[in-house]
Amino acid sequence: MGVIVLGLVLLSLTIWLGLLCFRGQFWRTDQQLEAETLDTTSLESFPVVCAVVPARNEAELLPTTLRSLLLQDYPGYFNVFLVDDRSTDRTANFAEGVAHAIGKPQQLHIISGELLPSGWSGKLWAVEQGINSASKFAPDYFLLTDADIEHDPGNLRRLVAKAVQEDLDMVSVMVRLRCDSFWEKLLIPAFVFFFQKLYPFRWVNNPNNLTAAAAGGSILIRREALERIGGIQVIRQALIDDCALAQAVKQSRGDEGELFNKFLTQCPVPNSQSPIPNQGRIWLGLSTLTRSLRPYDSLATIWDMVARTAYTQLNYSPLLLLGTLVGMPLIYLVPPVCVILGAVWGSWAIALTGLLGWLLMAFAYYPTIRFYKCSPWLAFSLPAIAFLYTLMTLDSALQHWQGRGGAWKGRVYPSSDNL
Structure with missing residues (x-):
């Protein structure tokens, strides 16, 4: 037994x-938009940007979030298109009131959402309607953002500077999630940690790596890139829509990109970091200033948030689910359990090996804990947190098999509606 x-x-x-x-050094938190050396005053001209905000029953948050968006210190032409996704809480009225209160009524365009057609998720159908309306202004970029995001005044200016100076098709930031309550401090930093482990930001930002991801709270996408992939409709059924959009953009290739790929295949350059010209280049990082106001102040709310898409992330595969149910305990639970067993059995080899694994785990998690300004001791709680996330993933699969998966804002999306 001891040998096993x-x-x-x-x-x-x-x-x-x-x-x-x-x-990909996923555990580091160094990919931050505000930490980038961007000269936001050096642009010869500022691109036209249109923000698209899908909003369904968001009246409570709009006085803060929409205000922050309308008050961006962006020198270029900027308009906001808020799509009222058939709300029942007077979302449109609150939005109009916010715009008038700060003297920006002409900058805000409110669109009444049409009935959700078959084959679309609610959010993406709202985004599609917003983009169609905003396209009349021929924007250079679309800013896709959620109604619960409070934008730092310089967020758009930094996003545009990053996109223009590095010739990127898409720039997105994982906004700072709310981390106030006990359950948020315990589980929210881990959500970011697991996301970075699944999609290492350095790999996402490497044009020669196929890994692609984005964070839906704040995405700046070049209009030409969106048109190149066929528009929002190509991901119209995706529940994890931000990563699906990033995947479509990064995998898209024009004729120039195809020729460049063939050149690299025939004449490979060791350790080449040369990007495919003007095609499929994306960047993902963290934000220290732009933040989500969505509260997750109980275990139940965080559980529902994770379970909504966890099994989707596994492509509804029972085999991948089994691998997760075996792999998570092996990676996260075995080290602390072996510390205890080794101490009880008097086997210092087992105890010390388990302790070393636990310390490495805490070392990897600590940068995220520090980023969210939580107690350093929470770095050692990752095994218990991982156990909870494993249960959430299992529950996600159970909900899917019972026909209750993918529920959000009063809608339930069956697996046939997902990519």
Whole structure:
């Protein structure tokens, strides 16, 4: 028995060493928009930008979030298109009131959402309607943002500067999620940590790596890039729409990109970081200033948020679910359990190996804990947090099998409506 346990803890330790050394340094939090050396005053001209905000029953948050969007210190031409997705709380009236209160009524365009057609998710149908209306202004970029996001005054200016100076098709930031209550402090930083492990930001930002991801709270996308992939309708059924959009953009290739790919295939350049010209270049980072106001102040609300898309993330695959149910305990639970077992059995080899794995785990999680200004001791709680996330993933699969998966804002999307 001791030999089996020692083998498991050694395997867990090996996995952590591999993750830390070969997984794109996912555990670091250095990909931050505000930390970028961007000269936002050097642009010769400022592109035309139209923001599209899908809003369904968001009257409570709009006085703060919409105000922050309308008050962006962006020198260029900027309009906001808010799509009232058949709200029942007078969302449109509140939005109009906010615009008048700050003297920006001409900058805000309110669109009454049409009935949701078959084959579309509610959010993406609202975004589609907003983009169609905004296209009349021939914008250079669309800013796709959620109604619960409070934007820092310089957020748009930094996004545009990043996109223009580095010739990017898409720039997005994972906004700072609310982290006030006990459950938010315990579970929200881990949500960001797991997302970064799944989509290492350095890999996303490398034009030669196929990994693609985005954060839907704040996405700036070039109009030409959106048209190149066929518009929002190509991801109209996706629940994890931000990552689906990023994947479509990064994988898109024009004739110039195809020729460049063939050149690299025939004449490979060692360690080449040369991007495919003007095609499929994206960037994803964290934001320290722009933040989400969506509260997750109970275990139930966070559980529902994760369970809504966890099984979707696994492509509804029972095999991937099984791998998750086996892999998560192996990676996260084995080290602390072996510390206890080793101490009880008097096997210092097992105890010390488990402790080393636990320390590596805490070391990887600590930058995220520090980013969210939580207690450093929470870095050692990752095994318990991972156990909860594993249960959430299992519950996500159970909800899917019972026909209750993908519920959001009063709508339930069956698996046939997902990519």
